[in-house]
Amino acid sequence: MIAHNRPHITKEDRAAVDRVLQSGWIAQGVEVNALEAGFADLLGGGDACAVSSGTAALFLALKALGAGEGWKVAVPTYACSALLNAVHHAGASPVLADVMSDTFCMDPSHRVLEDADIVIAVNTYGAQADLRAIRRTGQKVIEDCCHSLGAVHRPQDEEGDAAIFSFYATKLITGGQGGLVWARGTATAEAVRDYRQFDCRESYQPRFNLQMTDLQAALINSQMRRLKNIRQRRQDIAQTYLSALPDGLTAQSRTIGSESIPYRFVVCAPGRAVRDALKQHLSDAGVGSAVPIERYELLHRYLNLSPQDFPVAERLADVTLSLPVHTGLTDEEIDHVVHTIRSFHP
Numbered sequence: 001m002i003a004h005n006r007p008h009i010t011k012e013d014r015a016a017v018d019r020v021l022q023s024g025w026i027a028q029g030v031e032v033n034a035l036e037a038g039f040a041d042l043l044g045g046g047d048a049c050a051v052s053s054g055t056a057a058l059f060l061a062l063k064a065l066g067a068g069e070g071w072k073v074a075v076p077t078y079a080c081s082a083l084l085n086a087v088h089h090a091g092a093s094p095v096l097a098d099v100m101s102d103t104f105c106m107d108p109s110h111r112v113l114e115d116a117d118i119v120i121a122v123n124t125y126g127a128q129a130d131l132r133a134i135r136r137t138g139q140k141v142i143e144d145c146c147h148s149l150g151a152v153h154r155p156q157d158e159e160g161d162a163a164i165f166s167f168y169a170t171k172l173i174t175g176g177q178g179g180l181v182w183a184r185g186t187a188t189a190e191a192v193r194d195y196r197q198f199d200c201r202e203s204y205q206p207r208f209n210l211q212m213t214d215l216q217a218a219l220i221n222s223q224m225r226r227l228k229n230i231r232q233r234r235q236d237i238a239q240t241y242l243s244a245l246p247d248g249l250t251a252q253s254r255t256i257g258s259e260s261i262p263y264r265f266v267v268c269a270p271g272r273a274v275r276d277a278l279k280q281h282l283s284d285a286g287v288g289s290a291v292p293i294e295r296y297e298l299l300h301r302y303l304n305l306s307p308q309d310f311p312v313a314e315r316l317a318d319v320t321l322s323l324p325v326h327t328g329l330t331d332e333e334i335d336h337v338v339h340t341i342r343s344f345h346p
């Protein structure tokens with residue numbers, strides 16, 4: 001079976017981890033510092049703070065921006081439940097927006113944006129959320145880049161905002177787990193750093209151990225060195241699939257192109273029955289695929305809100321299917337996926 005997703009770990013990556021093991025210092029240390037400095041370079045300045053997961057990064061970014069009781073945080077309903085967890089743990093209240101049918105990113109015209117204090121805008125599967133249209137005056141925005149590392153990033157130009165990343169096992173670059181908060185101004189990253197540095201402090205306030213280890217950072221740093229190649233390979237695979245799609249199937253917009261990165265290649269079928277038939281067709285041919293977000297996972301369903309208020313997300317959950325686009329695929333495997341897509345008749 002061709003895996004839908006698989007970490008692509010090279011011998012250089014393994015050697016990088018081995019060097020840390022041999023160094024005698026495996027906790028947070030020089031590799032984490034190097035990762036943070038590398039992100040500041042990649043994103044054209046600012047300050048970065050590496051943490052234990054993308055969820056921790058979201059939680060800490062929210063805390064650093066002041067979120068707490070009485071704050072409303074707008075999030076897209078078509079997203080990972082990590083967003084809800086982070087908002088709740090920060091003591092704030094989530095308000096949910098529907099998404100756009102072409103990019104799957106937050107609908108900038110959604111009414112909940114009007115009185116949200118903070119918006120978490122997700123670059124869903126590598127397509128960039130329209131931050132300019134999303135932001136209302138006086139609002140803070142967290143750009144969730146868990147799916148868009150390696151895209152031509154447009155760093156937030158507003159002081160006090162933040163971008164967050166994940167290095168979970170299925171992500172574009174992985175440390176098994178891991179996350180990072182980046183901000184243009186130093187105050188946000190400093191607040192995150194303060195919370196993460198839970199021990200040996202002169203004055204006490206509640207903090208938490210949300211640190212990344214040097215083992216994880218070394219694995220991440222090693223992959224970061226080939227980020228451009230990873231992006232190019234994914235673009236090439238996605239472009240090849242796009243050209244092979246039979247009439248009746250379309251793909252998510254704006255994951256391929258000069259500003260994006262295809263974290264996923266998501267096909268849209270005309271309805272649930274065709275989507276399920278495509279999944280079966282791929283499986284019969286030995287090609288793994290995944291429904292990116294099932295209906296029951298939609299955030300408005302977790303919050304018992306009416307499905308009728310989120311028609312686009314409801315439809316996406318029914319008609320979408322994600323194909324393998326990871327860099328561990330061989331050319332033969334890609335050809336096989338292409339042949340299998342071509343032989344599907346919706």
Ligand SMILES: Cc1ncc(COP(=O)(O)O)c(C=O)c1O
Nearest residue numbers: 053054055080082122146166168
């Ligand atoms: C858009 C998005 N944000 C945040 C997260 C949380 O990241 P992590 O799994 O590293 O906690 C995920 C997880 O998959 C995600 O998809």
